[in-house]
Amino acid sequence: MNSPPFSEPPPSLEPPPASKLSPPAKQVPFSEQQVRDDLVNYARSLFQRGLSSGGAGNISVKLPDGSFLVTPTNSCLGELDSQTLSKLDAEGNHISGDKPSKEVPMHLAMYRARSTCGAVVHLHSPYLTALSCLTNIDHTNCLPPITPYYVMRIGRLPLLSYMKPGDPAIATALADTARDHNAVLLANHGPVVSGSTLKNLKIRHGSIF
Template identity: 65%
Template sequence: MSEYSLRLELVNIARSMFERGYSSGGAGNLSLRLPDGNLLATPTNSSFGDLDPARLSKVDMDGNHLDGDKPSKEVLMHIAMYKARPDAGGIVHLHSAYLTALSCVDGLDPTNCLPPITPYYVMRVGKLPLVPYIRPGDPRMADEVGRLAVDHSAVLLANHGPVISGKDLRSAMFNAEELEDTARLYFTLQNSKMRTLTDEQVAELEQVFKGKL
């Protein structure tokens, strides 16, 4: 796919997520890996709803600004995740309502913030580890995301929101949507006796579907 086509794809995916309530105002950021190894990302203080494909930020894997508008200060954590996950082609960072609410819950299991409620959470994300609170833009956030991303396709930033990767940006969007839906189910079931998948059921899903979505 050409760079121009990828620019249009990023803009279209961003607009779709904005229109469906996954992002508001200038919250969150998206990125994708270009064929030349550089990255396209949403610019700082931009809205998912009205991006201009010609003004998207282009950066290299060292964070140097190559073209377009100034990149978000959070592009460093995107770079860290790409470096940790060479097969990742797209990353979604959201401040979506249910996942951000989850990131503010005290006492989460830091190794996996959500129980295995559905097979689709396990198939698409697996586990969701927690990054302790770090100020947005602090370089330590990128370090923590990169450390966890070696073994995880998504992480949850405490009191902030999720960072989710995929084989391309479309897959990252699907993974983000599945994760947000799982968080919504988690809160919906809080006053019910929740039945989760067993360890054996999770292991079967991991064996059958690992790397296929």
């Protein structure tokens, strides 16, 4: 007598033993030194591409405890030392490292206006600084939608009226504008761009600088 078809037992639906499961993804421990190194490398890349010169420009990165690292005053982005970066608490009080950039209030304003902000860069990049000097541009959106990536990552780029570098009034004006924009252009000065992380900031700034 022929065996009935499908006489073999059906495959087991039992889950595989734990020994055969893929191990869970390992949590990468937070390393402040890694953040410092990443900031220094990012700054160096900006300098090497001609987006910063001399002692111009500043970068900050927020740490998990709410404190943040910022480039020191009068520092060259191409020659930073990870050990001498300025460290400040959430209120902007100096904790350690060299004296911080005078633009710290501007960075704080961006962090406070945008709850998801984790990194900020301000540069005197040649093309955008030249654009910021024009008088016949739309202050509500001074750069047209030149690429789809610009539209997706930046959207609109408002222009803030000229204020002296380091003026606390920049922070006040930025606090109002940054709620609805992740990048702004300071007249006769240069761009300020935010990102949720330093990695996100690198991607976003590539659409505008």
